[in-house]
Each structure stands twice: as C-alpha cells, then as structure tokens.
C-alpha cells in the first residue's frame with residue numbers, strides 16, 4: 001500500500017503517547033504521504049516541534065495566527081487540501097472540543113473547517129475513556145461521520161491497566177488506508193440495501209416498530225459506494241443521514257419497503273436486506289386516534305417476507321439476509337438461509353451487550369448456501385460492512401458467477 005500524492009494532517013495532542021505520533025509520522029512519510037503536523041500547546045510539552053519538522057520536512061503548525069505562514073487563513077487552505085486529518089493521540093479534552101465545535105487553537109479550528117475524512121485515535125486513562133461524558137462525545141463525533149478508533153487495552157501511563165492506550169501506528173494506518181484508497185472492486189455493480197426498522201400504524205399517532213437504528217445498513221451503503229457501486233438505499237425511519245451519492249428511498253411500512261425493493265430489483269446485482277422488517281402489521285389500523293383506557297385487542301397479520309420474495313424472483317442478484325438471534329445462532333441461521341432460499345445470511349447474537357441493535361460495533365457469523373460458516377471478530381460496523389462485501393465477491397467468484405448472471 002502506498003500513499004503517494006496524498007496530503008495528510010497529523011494532529012498531536014498532550015498525552016504521553018505523543019511519542020508514538022513520531023513513529024506514525026515516520027511510517028506515513030515512508031509510505032509516500034505528505035504530512036503537515038499540527039501540535040497543540042500541551043503536545044509540545046511532550047515532544048518538541050523540531051522532531052516533527054525534521055521527519056515531515058515541513059513547518060509544524062502550532063499557533064492559529066502563525067507569523068511564519070504566508071497564508072493568513074492557512075487553516076482553511078489546509079482543511080481544503082488535506083485528503084484526511086488524523087489526530088493521534090487524541091486526549092479526552094480534544095475529543096470534547098471537537099464534539100462541541102470549540103475552535104480555540106489551530107488543530108480544533110482545522111477540525112471545524114475540514115470537509116475531509118477525520119480519524120481520531122484516542123489515548124487516555126481507562127477510567128476516562130469509560131466516563132459517560134467521553135462516551136457521549138465519541139458517540140456525537142461518530143454520528144457525524146468521524147472515525148473514532150477504539151483505544152487498545154493494556155498498561156497505561158497511570159500505572160493502571162485498562163482500555164485507553166493509543167492504537168498501534170499500524171492499526172491507524174490501516175484505517176487511513178481503507179479510507180483513502182478503497183479498492184474499486186464493486187465498480188459496475190448495482191447494489192440495493194435495505195436498512196432500519198419499519199413502522200406499522202395502529203392509528204394516526206401510534207405504531208408498532210423495533211429497535212433497529214439502521215447503522216448496519218447505512219454502513220453497507222456507504223462501503224459499497226466507496227468501492228465503486230451504484231447504490232439504492234431503501235430505508236425505514238432512522239436518525240441517520242443517508243450517503244449523498246446513494247439513491248435514497250425512504251419508506252415507513254413493510255409493504256412500502258416491499259414495493260420499493262421490487263421496483264429497484266431490475267438490474268440489481270446484489271441485494272442486501274439489513275432492515276429489521278416488522279413481522280406483523282395491524283390488520284385494520286384505525287383512521288382516527290384510539291381513545292380510552294379499556295383493554296384493547298389488536299388483530300395482527302403477517303407482513304410479506306420481502307427477502308424470500310426477492311430470492312424466489314430469481315432476478316439474478318446475489319441475495320443477502322440478516323438474522324437477529326438470541327440462541328443457537330448458527331443452527332437457526334442456517335435454517336433461515338435454507339427456508340428463504342438466499343445466498344448469504346449475516347447472523348448476530350442480539351443477546352450480547354455492545355453489538356447488534358443500535359450499537360456501533362457488530363460481531364457476526366456469515367453463513368452461506370455452499371455450506372460455509374465464518375465467524376468475524378467484533379468490529380466497527382463500517383469494518384463489518386467491508387467484510388460482508390468482500391465475502392459476497394469471494395463467494396460469487398467461487399461459485400463461478402459473474403455480475404448480473406446467476407447460475408441457479
């Protein structure tokens with residue numbers, strides 16, 4: 001992997017792990033990247049600018065109004081030129097400022113002006129990383145599309161042991177590399193992704209739904225776009241912003257989702273059903289608001305199984321489903337794959353904390369119709385998305401298919 005021609009900004013904040021930023025810079029430079037280093041005032045207490053200046057071969061930015069800079073608005077110019085900004089190490093303070101849009105030095109101003117991808121590699125004491133304030137700031141940044149890496153576990157500078165170590169330079173570079181130079185291995189593919197919950201009305205103000213956040217499906221849509229696919233995202237109501245380059249089809253009910261998926265099926269080479277479709281809908285939703293405190297019986301009727309219908313249509317698309325299980329995950333998932341007649345089933349154990357519904361991470365089992373079972377480790381949903389897309393290509397190649405031509 002090379003980073004030639006890529007202009008990056010490396011932000012360094014005041015943590016003892018600042019010395020590892022020197023190693024990161026050396027490696028980025030070795031890979032061919034042009035790196036401008038931006039040190040906060042506290043970072044300078046740990047490692048001096050001369051070290052970074054020597055290794056980067058460029059002036060190091062420290063003050064907002066740098067008298068050495070020809071460009072009076074250098075932070076804006078840099079924010080426009082940079083392919084990515086990586087902050088490593090990022091303290092809890094930097095994360096808080098970035099989350100709240102504070103711009104009181106060069107680095108935080110740059111982060112506010114930037115439109116390029118941002119990677120934040122945290123380093124702090126274990127107790128701090130777990131603090132609800134830090135967790136909320138990290139969640140806010142991630143919701144805005146910033147990649148906040150998980151810190152590593154191990155010995156910390158405080159003498160304690162826990163989660164809070166700066167991720168190794170190799171991991172940071174791997175994240176940057178996947179962001180900057182994704183393989184265009186889905187060029188020419190038409191991918192339909194469904195995401196989010198569906199809402200089945202009870203009356204004009206109430207509905208039946210579920211806890212799906214849509215994060216897995218939105219990450220799949222974004223990953224497929226990055227890899228060159230044309231993407232249609234059919235989504236139930238979520239709090240997420242769809243990727244700008246996707247054809248976005250918002251829906252509410254399972255029946256609307258079915259209609260939208262079937263409408264976009266023609267020409268699709270891959271269909272991924274990450275949506276948590278409500279299994280039932282109210283047979284006769286009330287047209288007026290239901291009043292009173294009496295017992296109420298709702299008559300539910302099953303929704304059409306969109307996934308099974310897509311598989312049965314033999315459209316030629318590679319069909320992927322999701323399954324949320326709480327027990328006997330592998331056996332239940334294989335039974336579901338066979339019952340629905342699909343190519344790949346992504347199963348997750350929703351009884352585990354921190355993965356699945358509404359979480360940022362996922363840990364899934366990939367079950368395919370050719371008998372394969374592959375367990376993936378716990379990863380961020382964006383990484384799971386890339387792994388699923390990679391698996392689809394591998395399976396399709398192995399089954400001797402080419403895009404758009406199914407052999408079954």
Ligand code: CTP
Nearest residue numbers: 273274275277303304305306307321322323324
């Ligand atoms: N699905 C669908 N249409 C439905 C229900 C589900 O397309 N009416 C799809 C989902 O998008 C998902 C997969 O089918 O890809 C999930 O299958 P489902 O049978 O709903 O599994 P679970 O939700 O895990 O439910 P259960 O175990 O109760 O069958």
